[in-house]
Amino acid sequence: MSHQISRRLFLKGGLAAAGTLAASSIPAAASITDGTGHLATLLDISKCIACGACVEACSETNQSKYPEPEKPFPKMVPSRAKNVDWSEKRDVDDRLTPYNWLYIQSTYVEHNGEEHEVNIPRRCMHCTNPPCVKLCPFGAAEQLKNGIALINDNLCLGGAKCKTVCPWKIPERQSGLGIYLDILPKFAGNGVMYKCDRCYDRIAQGEQPACIEACPEDVQTIGPRDDIIRQAHALAKEMNGYIYGEKENGGTNTIYVSPVPFDKLNKAIEKGKGKPHLKPVKDHMADGNNLAAALAIAPIAGIAAAVGKFYKMTK
Amino acid sequence: MKANEDQSGPNRKTLMWYLYLISMVLLAFTGFGQMPIYKRYYISDIPGLAWSADFYTTHLIHYIFSALFLGIAAYVVFDHLLLKKKRFALTLSGFIRSAIIAGLVATGLLLVIYNFSGVAFPMWAAATLLVAHMTLAMALIAAGFIALIGRKPWVRAIN
Ligand code: SF4
Ligand code: SF4
Ligand code: SF4
Numbered sequence: 158m159s160h161q162i163s164r165r166l167f168l169k170g171g172l173a174a175a176g177t178l179a180a181s182s183i184p185a186a187a188s189i190t191d192g193t194g195h196l197a198t199l200l201d202i203s204k205c206i207a208c209g210a211c212v213e214a215c216s217e218t219n220q221s222k223y224p225e226p227e228k229p230f231p232k233m234v235p236s237r238a239k240n241v242d243w244s245e246k247r248d249v250d251d252r253l254t255p256y257n258w259l260y261i262q263s264t265y266v267e268h269n270g271e272e273h274e275v276n277i278p279r280r281c282m283h284c285t286n287p288p289c290v291k292l293c294p295f296g297a298a299e300q301l302k303n304g305i306a307l308i309n310d311n312l313c314l315g316g317a318k319c320k321t322v323c324p325w326k327i328p329e330r331q332s333g334l335g336i337y338l339d340i341l342p343k344f345a346g347n348g349v350m351y352k353c354d355r356c357y358d359r360i361a362q363g364e365q366p367a368c369i370e371a372c373p374e375d376v377q378t379i380g381p382r383d384d385i386i387r388q389a390h391a392l393a394k395e396m397n398g399y400i401y402g403e404k405e406n407g408g409t410n411t412i413y414v415s416p417v418p419f420d421k422l423n424k425a426i427e428k429g430k431g432k433p434h435l436k437p438v439k440d441h442m443a444d445g446n447n448l449a450a451a452l453a454i455a456p457i458a459g460i461a462a463a464v465g466k467f468y469k470m471t472k
Numbered sequence: 473m474k475a476n477e478d479q480s481g482p483n484r485k486t487l488m489w490y491l492y493l494i495s496m497v498l499l500a501f502t503g504f505g506q507m508p509i510y511k512r513y514y515i516s517d518i519p520g521l522a523w524s525a526d527f528y529t530t531h532l533i534h535y536i537f538s539a540l541f542l543g544i545a546a547y548v549v550f551d552h553l554l555l556k557k558k559r560f561a562l563t564l565s566g567f568i569r570s571a572i573i574a575g576l577v578a579t580g581l582l583l584v585i586y587n588f589s590g591v592a593f594p595m596w597a598a599a600t601l602l603v604a605h606m607t608l609a610m611a612l613i614a615a616g617f618i619a620l621i622g623r624k625p626w627v628r629a630i631n
Pocket of ligand 2: 214215216218219258259280352353354355356366367368369
């Protein structure tokens, strides 16, 4: 209990500022968050026993956010676009679905002559510069000031671009609900995309995400990103372990620490639809952002050309 | 008229005009390609257009042609101010298209800033910018076609 209280207090004191900003009020203007305003989670996967308490807690807590689609679904045109229905398979918990935002990836790996059973809670990484948010063509996803990447079910059309651009293909579609039904249901959109929202509403109230609170092994810790990175490095040093998520996709707010190297884990885990990999990931937004310099230089070159011509003509 | 005076009326099909047209076509194509429609509607199945379904590729091409477009726009504006202002004035069609382009540049630059790491816009701001950028793009295409059909030039000579 005292542990619980101290965690609560820690959240309330240290994180409330960042947390409450998240959802309680709509910020008036753009904000520059230098990364230090972000909350991150540390996952010590050497501790996870795959009990599934976190998966259950996520589902219980976020029940009210789950999709309730209307049936029958609109017939898609062209037929290449397929309806996706998870509403009859709400209990699936061995992969990510619109009704399961967290699952445990379990595997056995050999490392340094030892056999390890490794269980990895998998969900959205909450990238520090999330492509799912930044590249959504309708602005239906948002990154809160505390770094949480959030899809708005009132605005999402379900075109799944967020999933296509996500390095881990995290968001999952449910057809038969959302604003596409009010626009051109056959021709544009196909439902709403769902993924872990890091319990932004609980965080805004100074509470911990449900999965963190429910874990009997204290696998996860949440805190300001800088602190979490420091803790992760200390932990990795202590267990002679490895880190995933600090640098991936230019940095995420989900930092895994494992006693086994992640390339070995990536080979061993089952990957595929709804089952994300653990590969190294380059910064997906970097190429575009590097090109932004050209956008600043080009008009200067244009002006220089015009001025050059002017001098030539007036000589 | 002095011998070395600029003879090219701004309505002529100069190199700048062709560059403007190319950048407009590619900006429109890659811009609409930010919506997940080219794969769904088989555009990316057309031989040579497979890249159109790759959002990161279309995003990069959009940036490259935005840079080209900004260069052309800066050149044309300064060339007009420095050399042509006394002889040519914007027509109504030219004024409307210039205003739309100014809006596209402003919303586009804000979206470039939005994409940087560490920049978070509230959802209403991002959604408004995106819808505005898209609406202005469609308005420019419409204004361009009206100008083409109605033979409305950008500028007219001042007597
Ligand atoms: S992991 Fe994927 S869904 Fe999650 S924030 Fe990053 S890009 Fe978005
Ligand atoms: S943070 Fe919340 S939404 Fe995300 S996995 Fe944990 S319980 Fe589920
Ligand atoms: S509750 Fe904790 S120990 Fe149990 S599966 Fe989840 S992370 Fe692992």
